[in-house]
Amino acid sequence: MIAFGRVTDPLEPVLRFIDDQRTRFVDDLVTWCKIPSISSSDAHRADVRRSAEHLRERLAALGATTTAILDTKLHPATYAEWMVDPNKPTLLIYGHHDVQPIDPIAEWHSPPFEPAIRDGRLWGRGVVDDKGQVFIHVNAIEAFLKAKGSLPINLKMIVEGEEEIGSVNLDDLLREHSERLKADFVVVSDTAMFGRGIPSLCVGLRGIAYFDVTLRALSMDAHSGSFGGGLVNPANALAKMIASLHDENGKITVPGFYDKVRTLTTEERAEIASLPFDEAAWLASVGASAATGERGYSTLERLWTRPTLDANGLNSGWQGAGSKTIIPAWAKAKISCRLVPDQDPTEIAALVEKHLVSIAPPGCRAEVHYLHGGRPYLAPTEHPVFEVAKRAFSRAFGRPTVFIREGGSIPFVRTIADRTGKPCLLMGFGQPDENAHAPNEWLDLENYHLGIKSAVFLYDELARL
Amino acid sequence: MIAFGRVTDPLEPVLRFIDDQRTRFVDDLVTWCKIPSISSSDAHRADVRRSAEHLRERLAALGATTTAILDTKLHPATYAEWMVDPNKPTLLIYGHHDVQPIDPIAEWHSPPFEPAIRDGRLWGRGVVDDKGQVFIHVNAIEAFLKAKGSLPINLKMIVEGEEEIGSVNLDDLLREHSERLKADFVVVSDTAMFGRGIPSLCVGLRGIAYFDVTLRALSMDAHSGSFGGGLVNPANALAKMIASLHDENGKITVPGFYDKVRTLTTEERAEIASLPFDEAAWLASVGASAATGERGYSTLERLWTRPTLDANGLNSGWQGAGSKTIIPAWAKAKISCRLVPDQDPTEIAALVEKHLVSIAPPGCRAEVHYLHGGRPYLAPTEHPVFEVAKRAFSRAFGRPTVFIREGGSIPFVRTIADRTGKPCLLMGFGQPDENAHAPNEWLDLENYHLGIKSAVFLYDELARL
Numbered sequence: 018m019i020a021f022g023r024v025t026d027p028l029e030p031v032l033r034f035i036d037d038q039r040t041r042f043v044d045d046l047v048t049w050c051k052i053p054s055i056s057s058s059d060a061h062r063a064d065v066r067r068s069a070e071h072l073r074e075r076l077a078a079l080g081a082t083t084t085a086i087l088d089t090k091l092h093p094a095t096y097a098e099w100m101v102d103p104n105k106p107t108l109l110i111y112g113h114h115d116v117q118p119i120d121p122i123a124e125w126h127s128p129p130f131e132p133a134i135r136d137g138r139l140w141g142r143g144v145v146d147d148k149g150q151v152f153i154h155v156n157a158i159e160a161f162l163k164a165k166g167s168l169p170i171n172l173k174m175i176v177e178g179e180e181e182i183g184s185v186n187l188d189d190l191l192r193e194h195s196e197r198l199k200a201d202f203v204v205v206s207d208t209a210m211f212g213r214g215i216p217s218l219c220v221g222l223r224g225i226a227y228f229d230v231t232l233r234a235l236s237m238d239a240h241s242g243s244f245g246g247g248l249v250n251p252a253n254a255l256a257k258m259i260a261s262l263h264d265e266n267g268k269i270t271v272p273g274f275y276d277k278v279r280t281l282t283t284e285e286r287a288e289i290a291s292l293p294f295d296e297a298a299w300l301a302s303v304g305a306s307a308a309t310g311e312r313g314y315s316t317l318e319r320l321w322t323r324p325t326l327d328a329n330g331l332n333s334g335w336q337g338a339g340s341k342t343i344i345p346a347w348a349k350a351k352i353s354c355r356l357v358p359d360q361d362p363t364e365i366a367a368l369v370e371k372h373l374v375s376i377a378p379p380g381c382r383a384e385v386h387y388l389h390g391g392r393p394y395l396a397p398t399e400h401p402v403f404e405v406a407k408r409a410f411s412r413a414f415g416r417p418t419v420f421i422r423e424g425g426s427i428p429f430v431r432t433i434a435d436r437t438g439k440p441c442l443l444m445g446f447g448q449p450d451e452n453a454h455a456p457n458e459w460l461d462l463e464n465y466h467l468g469i470k471s472a473v474f475l476y477d478e479l480a481r482l
Numbered sequence: 483m484i485a486f487g488r489v490t491d492p493l494e495p496v497l498r499f500i501d502d503q504r505t506r507f508v509d510d511l512v513t514w515c516k517i518p519s520i521s522s523s524d525a526h527r528a529d530v531r532r533s534a535e536h537l538r539e540r541l542a543a544l545g546a547t548t549t550a551i552l553d554t555k556l557h558p559a560t561y562a563e564w565m566v567d568p569n570k571p572t573l574l575i576y577g578h579h580d581v582q583p584i585d586p587i588a589e590w591h592s593p594p595f596e597p598a599i600r601d602g603r604l605w606g607r608g609v610v611d612d613k614g615q616v617f618i619h620v621n622a623i624e625a626f627l628k629a630k631g632s633l634p635i636n637l638k639m640i641v642e643g644e645e646e647i648g649s650v651n652l653d654d655l656l657r658e659h660s661e662r663l664k665a666d667f668v669v670v671s672d673t674a675m676f677g678r679g680i681p682s683l684c685v686g687l688r689g690i691a692y693f694d695v696t697l698r699a700l701s702m703d704a705h706s707g708s709f710g711g712g713l714v715n716p717a718n719a720l721a722k723m724i725a726s727l728h729d730e731n732g733k734i735t736v737p738g739f740y741d742k743v744r745t746l747t748t749e750e751r752a753e754i755a756s757l758p759f760d761e762a763a764w765l766a767s768v769g770a771s772a773a774t775g776e777r778g779y780s781t782l783e784r785l786w787t788r789p790t791l792d793a794n795g796l797n798s799g800w801q802g803a804g805s806k807t808i809i810p811a812w813a814k815a816k817i818s819c820r821l822v823p824d825q826d827p828t829e830i831a832a833l834v835e836k837h838l839v840s841i842a843p844p845g846c847r848a849e850v851h852y853l854h855g856g857r858p859y860l861a862p863t864e865h866p867v868f869e870v871a872k873r874a875f876s877r878a879f880g881r882p883t884v885f886i887r888e889g890g891s892i893p894f895v896r897t898i899a900d901r902t903g904k905p906c907l908l909m910g911f912g913q914p915d916e917n918a919h920a921p922n923e924w925l926d927l928e929n930y931h932l933g934i935k936s937a938v939f940l941y942d943e944l945a946r947l
Contacts, residue, residue, distance in 0.1 A: 223707060227805040236769025242688060242890020245792050245820050246784040248770045252793035252815075253724060260725035263718070304701025304811075305713045307845035319711040327710050328717035329808055330799035335816050340692040340853050342818060342890075343794050346769075350717075351800050353807060355710050380772035388805050425707020425807075 028477055030164040035156070035469050042469065043139060043462065045075075046152045047132045049114075050143050056092050056115035056182045065092040065178045068114045072151070072176055073097070079159055087194060089186035092178030096194070099158070099172045106479050107171035109200035111433055112151035112207060113180035116143035117454045124456035137462050144460040146453040150206035150446055151176055153465060157472035169480035173200055177429075180207070184429040191436040202402050202479065203437055205430060206468075208445030209453075211292060211421050213461065216410035216471070218403065219443035221321060221422035222430060224356035224393035226365045227329075229386040230373060231349045232258070238334065238343040245344055249380035252333040255348035258376050258383075262326050267311040269326045269354075271372045277359045279395075281322050288420055289317050302450075321422035325355040326369075355424065362390025391426045400440045405482055409474035410444060413467045444471065493942055495629040500621070500934050507934065508604060508927060511617045512597045514540075514579075515608050521557050521580035521647045530557040530643045533579045537616070537641055538562070544624055552659060554651035557643030561659070564623065564637045571944050572636035574665035576898055577616035577672060578645035581608035582919045589921035602927050609925040611918040615671040615911055616641055618930065622937035634945035638665055642894075645672070649894040656901040667867050667944065668902055670895060671933075673910030674918075676757060676886045678926065681875035681936070683868065684908035686786060686887030687895060689821035689858035691830045692794075694851040695838060696814045697723070703799065703808040710809055714845035717798040720813035723841050723848075727791050732776040734791045734819075736837045742824045744860075746787055753885055754782050767915070786887035790820040791834075820889065827855025856891045865905045870947055874939035875909060878932045909936065 026032075035042075054068035055061040069086055076097035077084045087094040092115060119129040119142055127133040132141030139149070154174065161168050175198060179185050191198060211217040234251040264270050294317050296308055310319040329352065334345030354365055366387040377383035396403065398420065407418035434441045446468040452458045491497075500507075519533035520526040534551055541562035542549045552559040557580060584594040584607055592598040597606030604614070619639065626633050640663065644650050656663060676682040699716040729735055759782050761773055775784040794817065799810030819830055831852040842848035861868065863885065872883035899906045911933035917923045 225707075225807065227807070229805075234770060239768040239770075240890060241790075241792055241794060241818060242690075242820060242888070243785070244768060244770075245889060246775050246788055246790035247773055247781045247889075248765065248768075249772065249774050250792045252796050253728070256721040256724035256793060256796070257728075259718060259721035263722075300713065303704040303709060303713075303809075305699060305704075305709075305845060307714065308712055309714050309843070309845055310711050316712045320708070323711055325706075325711035327706055327715045327809060328721060328798070329706060329806060330801045330810065331717050331721070331796040331813060332801040333793070333797075334795035336795045336797035336814070340694075340816060340818065341794060342690065342692070344768075344792060345795065348796060349801070351805060353706060353805065355707060378774070380770060380774055423707070424710060424712075425705060 028473060031160045031473050032470060034160045034164040035466070035473070038156070038160070039466055042152070042156045043134070043465070046139070046144065046149055049152070050132045050141050050148050051130050053130045054115050054143070054178065055118050056179055057118055062092070065115055069093045069095045069178055072114055075155060076174065079155070080162060087190060089179065089190055091186060094175055094177040094190060096197070097174045099168050101168050101171050105170050106202065106482060107173060107200040108476065108479055109198060109203045109437065110154050110172065110174040111203060111205045112154070112174070112176045113147045113178065114151065114176050115178045115181050116148070117146065117181050119456070121456060126457055134462070138459040139462055140457060140459045142458055144458055145447045145451050146458065147180065147207045149460040149465055150468070153206060153446060153468040154472050156469045157476065160469065160473060161476065169476050172476070173198060180429060184432060187429055187432050188436065191432065195436070198437065200437065200439060202442065203433055203439050204442040204444055204475065205433065206444055206446060208423070208427070208443050209447035209449050209451065210445060210464070211419055213448060214414060214416060215293070216414040216416060216418040217421045217445065218406055218410065218418060219423055219445060220396035220398050220403070220420045221358070222394040222427055223321070223424050224360065224362055224391045225353055225426050226356060226362040226369065226390040227353040227388045228351070228366070228369060229349070229388055230352050231347055231384045232377060232381050233347045233384065234381045235344065235346040238346050241342040241344050248344070249378055250344050251348040251381055252345050254378050254381050255333065255350060258373065259328055259350060261376060266313070269324065271326070271368050273368045274324070274365065277361065278324060279358050281318065285322070286318065289321065290315065292317065292419060292421070320424040322357055324357050324360060327353055329353055356393045358393045358395040360393060362392060366390060391428055392431055394431055394434060397440055401482060402440050402442065402479070405478045406442045406444060406475060409478045410471050412474045413471035444475070493938060496625045496938050497935060499625045499629040500931070500938070503621070503625070504931055507617070507621045508599070508930070511604070511609065511614055514617065515597045515606050515613050516595050518595045519580050519608070519643065520583050521644055522583055527557070530580055534558045534560045534643055537579055540620060541639065544620070545627060552640070552655060554644065554655055556651060559640055559642040559655060561662070562639045564633050566633050566636050570635050571667065571947060572638060572665040573941065573944055574663060574668045574902065575619050575637065575639040576668060576670045577619070577639070577641045578612045578643065579616065579641050580643045580646050581613070582611065582646050584921070586921060591922055599927070603924040604927055605922060605924045607923055609923055610912045610916050611923065612645065612672045614925040614930055615933070618671060618911060618933040619937050621934045622941065625934065625938060626941065634941050637941070638663060645894060649897060652894055652897050653901065656897065660901070663902065665902065665904060667907065668898055668904050669907040669909055669940065670898065671909055671911060673888065673892070673908050674912035674914050674916065675910060675929070676884055678913060679879060679881060680758070681879040681881060681883040682886045682910070683871055683875065683883060684888055684910060685861035685863050685868070685885045686823070687859040687892055688786070688889050689825065689827055689856045690818055690891050691821060691827040691834065691855040692818040692853045693816070693831070693834060694814070694853055695817050696812055696849045697842060697846050698812045698849065699846045700809065700811040703811050706807040706809050713809070714843055715809050716813040716846055717810050719843050719846050720798065720815060723838065724793055724815060726841060734789065736791070736833050738833045739789070739830065742826065743789060744823050746783065750787070751783065754786065755780065757782065757884060757886070785889040787822055789822050789825060792818055794818050821858045823858045823860040825858060827857060831855060856893055857896055859896055859899060862905055867905050867907065867944070867947065870943045871907045871909060871940060874943045875936050877939045878936035909940070
């Protein structure tokens with residue numbers, strides 16, 4: 018029999034299986050999400066373990082050649098692998114099975130651990146962060162195995178239980194199991210898409226350097242009548258120091274601050290400019306009335322590709338109701354810098370500290386404590402795997418995949434990228450307003466469905482890389 | 483009999499009486515100071531009344547022509563008058579009999595209400611603020627009456643019981659008893675001398691205008707990764723606003739701020755320059771390392787004769803230990819101005835508010851609340867009574883009397899000066915470091931002794947004005 022006008026897609030049975038099992042795939046996720054695996058709560062320690070074990074059993078049932086519970090000092094990770102052919106590429110999938118706390122519980126419209134479907138969404142704790150995204154891969158694996166009998170590449174999956182408490186033992190875990198976790202590529206599905214229906218690969222994260230700054234002037238608060246005007250006021254002085262850290266163009270004035278900042282390429286700027294950024298909605302989400310920032314850059318460029326220096330807190334003198342007529346003994350600020358490639362937090366810390374100490378006025382002493390830092394991240398997008406991933410994602414969603422970045426830092430991404438040394442694909446299926454860490458977390462069920470297909474296309478494309 | 487080489491001082495018997503009674507005058511003060519007349523404490527309400535009554539009985543025993551307890555809404559004042567001759571001038575003496583709280587009690591070296599003598603000082607609560615200073619006048623009156631049989635002028639004395647809680651009913655009291663309190667001059671003995679042994683008349687007080695400033699930008703704290711660099715940070719912005727309020731010479735940049743500031747005369751500057759100001763000790767008293775301020779003025783000129791603008795507090799975002807990566811929703815400051823003649827607090831409040839609102843950057847809204855104000859004070863030193871008072875004071879201390887000012891505000895002085903409309907002599911016998919509002923308050927007993935003589939000379943000189 019001849020098929021007229023139609024080339025049979027070898028993935029068609031897999032895709033059909035996904036369509037057929039659409040409802041059951043949601044049911045399976047609901048079952049897992051009923052386990053309250055809150056990693057920050059001692060009371061839920063057994064639940065986190067039960068969650069890891071539930072996943073391990075599921076993966077074992079899917080014919081994983083190896084499954085294991087990987088213990089850490091606190092919450093266990095689940096591991097599984099399907100070794101098909103040593104000559105084929107190996108993909109390591111990262112996810113996490115622990116979830117955020119549920120407070121304030123009164124604000125949930127349905128019980129957080131009784132996931133419910135409303136308006137095309139599944140509502141419950143962990144449905145998108147990150148159990149739903151883990152199950153996108155679990156279901157893709159099942160679909161391949163049930164519809165085709167085998168996987169096109171070697172797969173390894175590590176699903177940790179401590180992401181919501183800062184992946185505190187992830188580095189140890191990756192080091193301890195480094196042989197077992199060897200792979201050619203890594204895919205992380207724990208981020209959000211740029212917007213609904215827009216397949217997005219996150220290729221950049223800002224780093225951070227965070228400081229505690231104290232400007233000391235007096236040994237005690239002084240009477241503002243008896244001393245005001247005659248000696249330095251550290252609150253006035255700290256304000257002046259902070260004000261001096263930006264010039265009239267919004268550029269940071271710390272000497273050497275921009276030395277290692279990569280200049281955006283024309284292509285990068287064009288790609289960012291092409292995104293349907295809804296600035297009004299972004300502003301409205303925090304009640305802001307105006308977008309401002311460094312001159313010469315768009316809002317997205319400022320958020321994703323330019324470093325910042327922000328006072329995160331100010332603290333001096335009298336803050337209660339009414340008045341207290343004092344010259345404060347000291348003034349403090351929390352100051353942090355978001356960093357971009359190739360800034361190094363330790364180098365920036367040294368520059369900022371040196372500069373702040375140097376601009377403290379006579380009569381004041383600046384003490385700067387570097388609290389913590391994290392390096393910025395930029396994916397090696399010249400590697401062909403990024404084109405492959407873009408294509409796979411686009412095939413599922415029927416729309417071009419975009420490269421996006423994230424203004425914040427995701428510590429575990431740096432950990433994984435650094436520890437594995439392999440290209441790391443941040444292929445996330447969440448939505449920017451999915452309430453991941455708030456009451457009423459939700460998963461878009463269409464995204465879930467198309468996510469499974471995206472994973473199928475990704476495995477398939479990688480096999481041919 | 484001819485007295486060779488010696489003119490008999492008609493005051494000699496009075497002065498001799500004071501020398502003779504030196505110890506007993508201290509004992510009498512100790513008795514009064516044992517009454518814990520803490521006006522801020524409900525538990526001591528009866529004590530404050532007992533203190534007023536104790537004083538009234540003492541004054542009645544001194545032959546006052548009238549004595550009275552003047553009730554207010556809270557604590558009573560004591561009133562007495564000695565009307566000698568309607569053709570002679572009348573002096574109104576102001577003081578207060580209430581005292582500060584005694585916390586922290588553990589820091590006292592001897593019980594606050596068991597006054598003890600050590601190192602030529604009397605230690606106890608209220609010994610100098612203000613019971614000792616009231617008793618300087620009480621003893622001077624006694625000395626005149628016992629040694630000479632009469633007073634040289636008419637005297638009226640009002641000793642309130644609410645000074646330490648802001649003289650809350652003083653204005654009502656002065657209004658209610660305005661007829662009775664009519665006088666030609668007022669003497670207030672509740673301030674300190676410039677230094678030990680330096681007779682000082684305080685002729686100027688700074689005023690104040692105090693503000694609560696809030697700069698609002700967002701409806702909630704925003705994630706510094708997702709928003710930092712793309713919208714205004716109100717902590718950065720408030721720092722910049724505060725920094726802009728002074729120019730490079732330390733001048734305040736609020737338009738119109740200096741319009742009503744009186745220029746210092748050459749004489750005023752010379753008098754201030756002549757004072758033995760121990761700047762190092764003044765700095766050391768609050769642990770400051772450098773005197774700074776408006777260019778072109780000495781420290782004392784800055785403190786006494788120039789207006790200020792100081793942040794008394796800063797409050798924004800995260801202030802606890804460690805870090806929180808937020809763009810704060812708002813930033814607040816307490817800001818106050820010390821004012822000098824002829825600045826008006828209401829006018830300054832309007833100027834500051836208008837200016838702050840005008841310099842709030844796009845995306846921010848400044849809210850300025852004027853909390854309270856007080857007018858500056860400058861004594862009418864061209865009035866001859868000031869020369870008279872200087873001479874009287876110098877006769878007792880054997881050293882020229884200096885005009886000094888005070889950088890702070892003393893609300894009751896303005897109240898008295900405004901309500902009586904008469905020249906107000908701030909003839910204080912305290913010491914700058916007398917711990918008036920702290921543990922271990924002390925009275926210099928030599929000052930107490932010479933203070934009584936100063937009062938005697940003052941009454942005597944006024945009789946001949």
